[in-house]
Amino acid sequence: MTESPSDRAIWLRTKLDEANRAYHEFDDPIIDDAEFDTLFNELILLEKHHPELLVDSSPTQRVGGSPSKKFLSLKHSTPMLSLSNVFDPEGFFSFCDRIEQSSANEPVEFIVEPKLDGLAISLMYENSKLVQALTRGDGVTGEDVTENVMTIKAVPRTLTSKAPLNIEVRGEIYFEKDDFESLNARQSKLGQKIFVNSRNAAAGTLRQLDPKITGSRPLTICIYALVNANSIQNITRQSESLKFLRSVGFKTSNDTELATGRASALAVFRDFEKRRDNLPYDIDGVVFKVNDLRLQESLGSVARAPRWATAFKFAPDEEVTRVLAIDVQVGRTGVLTPVARLEPVFVGGATITNATLHNMDEIMRKDVRVQDTVVVRRAGDVIPEVVRVVLSARKPNSLPYQMPTDVPDRARLTRIAQLIHFCSRQAMNIDGLGDKLIQQFVANKLIYDFADIYKLTEADLIALPRLGEKSARNILTAINSSKDTTLPRLIFALGINGVGHATAQSLAEEFASLEDLGQASTIELEEIPDIGPVLAGNIAEWFATPANELLLNNLVEAGLVWPTPVKVKTIKHDVKLTCVITGTFSELPRELLKERLNTKGIRVVSALSKNVDFLVTGTKAGSKLKKAKELGLHIFREGDVRLLLNDEISADQLLKNQQ
Numbered sequence: 072m073t074e075s076p077s078d079r080a081i082w083l084r085t086k087l088d089e090a091n092r093a094y095h096e097f098d099d100p101i102i103d104d105a106e107f108d109t110l111f112n113e114l115i116l117l118e119k120h121h122p123e124l125l126v127d128s129s130p131t132q133r134v135g136g137s138p139s140k141k142f143l144s145l146k147h148s149t150p151m152l153s154l155s156n157v158f159d160p161e162g163f164f165s166f167c168d169r170i171e172q173s174s175a176n177e178p179v180e181f182i183v184e185p186k187l188d189g190l191a192i193s194l195m196y197e198n199s200k201l202v203q204a205l206t207r208g209d210g211v212t213g214e215d216v217t218e219n220v221m222t223i224k225a226v227p228r229t230l231t232s233k234a235p236l237n238i239e240v241r242g243e244i245y246f247e248k249d250d251f252e253s254l255n256a257r258q259s260k261l262g263q264k265i266f267v268n269s270r271n272a273a274a275g276t277l278r279q280l281d282p283k284i285t286g287s288r289p290l291t292i293c294i295y296a297l298v299n300a301n302s303i304q305n306i307t308r309q310s311e312s313l314k315f316l317r318s319v320g321f322k323t324s325n326d327t328e329l330a331t332g333r334a335s336a337l338a339v340f341r342d343f344e345k346r347r348d349n350l351p352y353d354i355d356g357v358v359f360k361v362n363d364l365r366l367q368e369s370l371g372s373v374a375r376a377p378r379w380a381t382a383f384k385f386a387p388d389e390e391v392t393r394v395l396a397i398d399v400q401v402g403r404t405g406v407l408t409p410v411a412r413l414e415p416v417f418v419g420g421a422t423i424t425n426a427t428l429h430n431m432d433e434i435m436r437k438d439v440r441v442q443d444t445v446v447v448r449r450a451g452d453v454i455p456e457v458v459r460v461v462l463s464a465r466k467p468n469s470l471p472y473q474m475p476t477d478v479p480d481r482a483r484l485t486r487i488a489q490l491i492h493f494c495s496r497q498a499m500n501i502d503g504l505g506d507k508l509i510q511q512f513v514a515n516k517l518i519y520d521f522a523d524i525y526k527l528t529e530a531d532l533i534a535l536p537r538l539g540e541k542s543a544r545n546i547l548t549a550i551n552s553s554k555d556t557t558l559p560r561l562i563f564a565l566g567i568n569g570v571g572h573a574t575a576q577s578l579a580e581e582f583a584s585l586e587d588l589g590q591a592s593t594i595e596l597e598e599i600p601d602i603g604p605v606l607a608g609n610i611a612e613w614f615a616t617p618a619n620e621l622l623l624n625n626l627v628e629a630g631l632v633w634p635t636p637v638k639v640k641t642i643k644h645d646v647k648l649t650c651v652i653t654g655t656f657s658e659l660p661r662e663l664l665k666e667r668l669n670t671k672g673i674r675v676v677s678a679l680s681k682n683v684d685f686l687v688t689g690t691k692a693g694s695k696l697k698k699a700k701e702l703g704l705h706i707f708r709e710g711d712v713r714l715l716l717n718d719e720i721s722a723d724q725l726l727k728n729q730q
């Protein structure tokens with residue numbers, strides 16, 4: 072029997088109310104954000120299609136949690152607003168469009184601030200003394216947590232201004248990443264609750280009934296707003312507010328930036344996205360605020376959020392979707408790996424349709440079944456995985472998954488997996504030669520081993536269904552350029568069981584040539600850090616197999632070339648240079664350029680600083696070029712670097728030429 076819309080609405084409302092209470096009042100979430108959003112969106116849609124089901128008490132009609140009963144509720148002097156969100160450049164540009172309508176279409180100056188993931192607080196100072204601290208609550212009334220806030224060292228009890236000040240400021244209370252980790256370590260040692268994230272830990276700590284507990288945990292604060300800033304002399308911009316706040320003793324962010332116009336603003340966002348993991352605190356996005364207070368005022372607010380600011384959120388790395396099927400894939404070592412086929416879902420900045428289930432143990436442990444609703448995760452370049460099943464949404468008639476013990480044609484599938492690995496981005500990087508084409512090539516007996524890839528002709532490719540002349544030519548070009556490679560890439564591409572990037576890199580540095588590597592004994596191999604007896608055995612066996620020797624000869628004959636790697640250990644004494652790469656390059660993909668620079672003993676880092684020796688810039692270089700100029704760094708173009716990589720000039724000479 073299917074559920075009626077009205078029953079479903081009641082179920083969703085109850086569930087969401089419970090979740091809201093657990094989150095806002097008890098600081099102890101029972102479902103995660105992604106699941107909450109899915110249920111919430113389902114309720115919104117249901118109420119839209121069945122307006123008769125909409126009731127005032129629905130969680131869709133309220134915002135956030137109502138103030139908890141534990142603390143005194145007090146009204147805010149001015150409402151504590153929230154921020155609108157954007158999730159992609161289009162959304163951000165529409166936000167800019169709306170603002171530019173009020174700025175006579177002039178590019179707008181934004182102040183860009185990290186969006187701290189803690190909880191908002193409003194602090195009232197009278198005669199320079201802290202007299203009251205209120206949480207945001209529902210935005211109109213908040214909870215009086217003054218006593219607890221007084222225990223936070225980073226909150227000034229008295230301001231350092233000459234004249235007594237009566238001001239209200241707003242900011243975020245949070246834990247820095249390290250402090251959060253040590254808090255959880257301590258909780259675990261004491262056998263107490265482990266916090267799921269630093270935001271909940273901050274909320275839970277601030278709303279402790281006993282201020283001693285609050286004081287015993289390392290909360291900190293960052294102030295990002297001065298209420299009625301324009302009433303203070305000489306303040307006409309948000310950046311000046313922050314400067315003023317700092318000058319009277321508040322802790323403000325060290326990581327704010329100014330950006331004029333949407334393109335620079337977007338570049339700053341991208342920069343934060345890259346630096347996110349290296350920041351000492353958690354952020355879930357960045358906040359863009361119109362810097363000019365007069366323009367802020369003329370833009371005003373809508374509903375609960377100002378029109379002059381928005382939060383540009385990072386792509387969430389967890390989402391909820393459904394398992395359509397579970398297939399078994401054959402890996403390049405012949406191992407069977409179960410894979411969940413998913414209803415497409417956008418997560419971690421990409422649409423995913425598959426997620427790995429690792430192995431049978433993992434499926435059993437997580438009890439993933441076909442038709443299940445699951446939380447999937449994709450962070451950075453990591454393979455998407457199923458985190459867990461949303462049991463509350465499981466179909467009643469579902470059955471546990473049974474994994475087959477073998478699959479037909481396993482040997483051929485293993486070979487295909489090896490070929491796919493060989494062509495992959497971090498191996499030979501043959502652009503355009505994806506899984507489907509490789510399967511077709513093997514099915515049509517065009518290729519058998521790695522070396523056959525280099526024998527493909529345009530006629531071979533065009534003969535395949537759905538492959539035009541242009542794509543055929545692009546693929547051949549990609550195959551051809553992949554011949555110019557590096558030894559670590561080639562070693563990795565061979566697909567030796569257990570040899571990942573890092574091992575391939577160490578092997579290349581240690582032996583410098585394929586011949587020497589091929590002749591290494593297991594004892595010599597085991598001398599390399601991180602190589603144990605099993606791996607050493609795999610490597611030696613691979614090279615001792617006659618078919619593999621033939622394969623390597625064929626690859627060299629096909630025209631594969633690579634520079635002899637230099638041991639980084641020995642280089643360290645000679646050249647000690649560090650550079651940053653920015654922009655796009657016409658000859659080498661960035662990754663390869665980076666590897667080539669490494670072979671010359673030049674370290675490539677991502678952040679510019681005074682410790683960097685030079686910047687390598689391609690076309691479309693953005694803010695990094697400007698910053699490098701400001702720092703007075705040497706700047707090399709692609710051509711200069713070509714000279715360096717071809718050994719026509721040394722890095723030292725290149726630097727001297729620019730003096």
Ligand code: IVH
Pocket residue numbers: 152153154184185186187188189190191192207242243295296358377380382
């Ligand atoms: S400004 C009227 N600036 O984000 C503007 N908020 O989603 C109100 N937040 O409740 C907020 N970092 O708790 C602002 N640099 C920042 C922020 C920030 C974090 C939080 C704040 C707010 C929530 C809105």
